[in-house]
Amino acid sequence: xxxxxxxxxxxxxxxxxxxxxxxxxxxxxxxxxxxxxxxxxxxxxxxxxxxxxxxxxxxxxxxxxxxxxxxxxxxxxxxxxxxxxxxxxxxxxxxxxxxxxxxxxxxxxxxxxxxxxxxxxxxxxxxxxxxxxxxxxxxxxxxxxxxxxxxxxxxxxxxxxxxxxxxxxxxxxxxxxxxxxxxxxxxxxxxxxxxxxxxxxxxxxxxxxxxxxxxxxxxxxxxxxxxxxxxxxxxxxxxxxxxxxxxxxxxxxxxxxxxxxxxxxxxxxxxxxxxxxxxxxxxxxxxxxxxxxxxxxxxxxxxxxxxxxxxxxxxxxxxxxxxxxxxxxxxxxxxxxxxxxxxxxxxxxxxxxxxxxxxxxxxxxxxxxxxxxxxxxxxxxxxxxxxxxxxxxxxxxxxxxxxxxxxxxxxxxxxxxxxxxxxxxxxxxxxxxxxxxxxxxxxxxxxxxxxxxxxxxxxxxxxxxxxxxxxxxxxxxxxxxxxxxxxxxxxxxxxxxxxxxxxxxxxxxxxxxxxxxxxxxxxxxxxxxxxxx
Amino acid sequence: xxxxxxxxxxxxxxxxxxxxxxxxxxxxxxxxxxxxxxxxxxxxxxxxxxxxxxxxxxxxxxxxxxxxxxxxxxxxxxxxxxxxxxxxxxxxxxxxxxxxxxxxxxxxxxxxxxxxxxxxxxxxxxxxxxxxxxxxxxxxxxxxxxxxxxxxxxxxxxxxxxxxxxxxxxxxxxxxxxxxxxxxxxxxxxxxxx
Numbered sequence: 119x120x121x122x123x124x125x126x127x128x129x130x131x132x133x134x135x136x137x138x139x140x141x142x143x144x145x146x147x148x149x150x151x152x153x154x155x156x157x158x159x160x161x162x163x164x165x166x167x168x169x170x171x172x173x174x175x176x177x178x179x180x181x182x183x184x185x186x187x188x189x190x191x192x193x194x195x196x197x198x199x200x201x202x203x204x205x206x207x208x209x210x211x212x213x214x215x216x217x218x219x220x221x222x223x224x225x226x227x228x229x230x231x232x233x234x235x236x237x238x239x240x241x242x243x244x245x246x247x248x249x250x251x252x253x254x255x256x257x258x259x260x261x262x263x264x265x266x267x268x269x270x271x272x273x274x275x276x277x278x279x280x281x282x283x284x285x286x287x288x289x290x291x292x293x294x295x296x297x298x299x300x301x302x303x304x305x306x307x308x309x310x311x312x313x314x315x316x317x318x319x320x321x322x323x324x325x326x327x328x329x330x331x332x333x334x335x336x337x338x339x340x341x342x343x344x345x346x347x348x349x350x351x352x353x354x355x356x357x358x359x360x361x362x363x364x365x366x367x368x369x370x371x372x373x374x375x376x377x378x379x380x381x382x383x384x385x386x387x388x389x390x391x392x393x394x395x396x397x398x399x400x401x402x403x404x405x406x407x408x409x410x411x412x413x414x415x416x417x418x419x420x421x422x423x424x425x426x427x428x429x430x431x432x433x434x435x436x437x438x439x440x441x442x443x444x445x446x447x448x449x450x451x452x453x454x455x456x457x458x459x460x461x462x463x464x465x466x467x468x469x470x471x472x473x474x475x476x477x478x479x480x481x482x483x484x485x486x487x488x489x490x491x492x493x494x495x496x497x498x499x500x501x502x503x504x505x506x507x508x509x510x511x512x513x514x515x516x517x518x519x520x521x522x523x524x525x526x527x528x529x530x531x532x533x534x535x536x537x538x539x540x541x542x543x544x545x546x547x548x549x550x551x552x553x554x555x556x557x558x559x560x561x562x563x564x565x566x567x568x569x570x571x572x573x574x575x576x577x578x579x580x581x582x583x584x585x586x587x588x589x590x591x592x593x594x595x596x597x598x599x600x601x602x603x604x605x606x607x608x609x610x611x612x613x614x615x616x617x618x619x620x621x622x623x624x625x626x627x628x629x630x631x632x633x634x635x636x637x638x639x640x641x642x643x644x645x646x647x648x649x650x651x
Numbered sequence: 652x653x654x655x656x657x658x659x660x661x662x663x664x665x666x667x668x669x670x671x672x673x674x675x676x677x678x679x680x681x682x683x684x685x686x687x688x689x690x691x692x693x694x695x696x697x698x699x700x701x702x703x704x705x706x707x708x709x710x711x712x713x714x715x716x717x718x719x720x721x722x723x724x725x726x727x728x729x730x731x732x733x734x735x736x737x738x739x740x741x742x743x744x745x746x747x748x749x750x751x752x753x754x755x756x757x758x759x760x761x762x763x764x765x766x767x768x769x770x771x772x773x774x775x776x777x778x779x780x781x782x783x784x785x786x787x788x789x790x791x792x793x794x795x796x797x798x799x800x801x802x803x804x805x806x807x808x809x810x811x812x813x814x815x816x817x818x819x820x821x822x823x824x825x826x827x828x829x830x831x832x833x834x835x836x837x838x839x840x841x842x843x844x845x
Binding site for chain 2: 122124126149150152153233234286287289290291292293365367368369370371372444445446449456457458459460461462463464465466467468469470471472473474505508580581582
């Protein structure tokens with residue numbers, strides 16, 4: 119390797135993709151995955167080679183665009199946070215049936231402990247669900263190297279590869295040995311699939327292909343047994359065997375600076391290499407399973423009837439049932455002595471995140487509260503995913519719900535039909551184009567009695583200010599979807615405009631149909647950045 | 652030889668610039684490094700921390716174990732206390748004394764500073780005043796880094812100065828010099844304080 123670079127796990131993955139001959143990345147921003155696409159956008163080779171790197175409207179469109187690129191024979195990467203997998207589940211499941219032509223890698227970054235997410239989801243489940251292989255790097259170096267292997271594997275076996283990262287690897291830096299840009303793999307040329315038939319999933323084709331996929335999955339398992347990323351290492355102390363998946367391996371080794379005395383199976387490529395697991399089980403009476411996320415393997419090892427081997431992990435309480443792993447909880451599970459610690463300080467207060475001082479979302483919430491709390495205390499505000507979800511916290515307490523991208527408009531509609539009034543929705547501009555537009559069309563078609571506030575800060579704010587797909591066209595989009603022009607209102611959220619803002623909100627609540635209020639002022643974070651340029 | 656450092660502060664205060672300078676110096680010195688950062692929601696005025704690990708040997712975990720940190724470097728006094736369970740019994744705390752009060756229930760400042768001074772190895776500095784004194788008002792974080800470098804065994808202050816030059820080079824000579832001056836002022840102050 120020619121050089122060393124200090125890279126986040128996300129960036130190492132991105133550079134690995136570029137050096138493996140990437141032709142396009144397709145993604146929607148989401149913590150902790152955003153830096154993959156941002157790195158590709160800023161890297162010189164991207165421009166030189168004309169690599170596609172513009173943000174997609176959502177994860178579903180991203181996955182489909184990438185699938186089209188794979189159809190055309192080129193190497194492509196799709197990136198998202200774990201919940202993005204739910205949004206692109208349809209094309210992702212479909213891609214297992216069509217298979218891949220050009221290498222297709224789907225990077226899903228999970229967020230155990232919910233540092234910046236609404237749930238914990240282990241994306242490895244998608245591998246067994248869709249019957250696709252999963253790669254799970256344990257280090258930044260592995261993330262870099264695995265991208266090349268993943269593209270090669272995807273093309274050799276004609277199947278998408280799911281690359282699973284978690285927050286700690288995505289957002290941790292290490293020195294990564296990498297090749298020079300000049301040594302990057304050349305990009306593929308346009309090459310149509312040899313097996314074009316399986317790309318049209320009519321039942322007549324899909325039935326044939328599904329049977330083949332199940333056969334292929336057995337091959338993927340053999341490949342996992344032989345994979346250099348999966349390794350069974352022996353140890354003298356056979357009272358315990360350890361299976362360490364992904365970065366679980368690091369927490370294990372952290373606790374044994376002089377080497378682990380127990381036999382260890384390190385897993386970074388799935389399906390689970392059963393043969394290696396059996397081998398480990400035949401050596402030891404007890405097995406500790408370290409998985410960053412949900413107890414996927416542990417549950418399978420227990421099975422329905424249990425087995426002769428005692429399995430320790432998240433289900434028996436050896437490890438916490440929720441949250442990410444840490445060197446500390448792994449130490450405890452290994453039964454190693456605790457170090458002498460300072461107790462937690464008593465002079466501490468929690469410091470939750472808050473909306474920036476002067477942020478436009480604040481002014482919208484202030485005006486909305488002035489109207490709702492005073493005149494319509496029976497009403498509710500359904501909200502969505504973004505910085506403005508912080509409006510649930512004091513001092514605003516202006517919204518009552520947040521579920522997933524786009525749910526504000528549709529939930530308000532369901533509640534309005536049930537007799538709740540006023541039913542208000544608060545959604546950001548990027549979330550609106552991601553998954554709110556279709557719900558708005560439903561509301562228009564049903565003439566729902568809802569008041570929708572789009573808090574437009576001209577960017578995707580929470581993830582650090584990426585382009586927002588509908589900037590400058592929100593009124594046109596709402597009008598095209600059928601909202602009456604007289605009930606598309608806009609204002610600038612500023613304290614000086616409170617009287618006007620409150621009047622408009624009140625008027626639109628009193629209108630018994632679909633109204634959209636666009637509260638528009640640029641995000642302070644991007645404004646500051648633009649001012650510097 | 653290893654050095655495990657927790658960098659602490661409030662989202663937006665600039666702990667990542669400190670981490671970037673240390674990372675650059677460590678890479679230049681041929682050390683192994685891992686640096687776990689906080690991105691996303693917490694950056695909006697919440698508590699943030701970075702686990703920075705340096706070693707002459709390969710490093711496995713991206714996170715520092717409890718009781719393992721040789722050093723807690725904090726841009727905010729209460730935030731320094733938040734990571735006490737991470738601090739080794741022989742570890743140092745180097746922190747700014749200036750509170751960042753963006754929450755309604757911020758504890759009494761004297762109690763915060765008292766709890767810090769009750770610990771055996773603590774350096775508490777008004778990094779903002781020091782930065783102003785040397786006409787580098789916007790480089791308070793480099794004052795803190797300078798102060799911490801006095802107890803940072805693995806990294807040479809000269810290597811850190813080189814790191815500052817590399818990281819701030821594209822912002823021009825004036826900014827580089829302001830940051831170096833801030834760093835030196837911090838180093839001097841903490842040498843006196845010890």
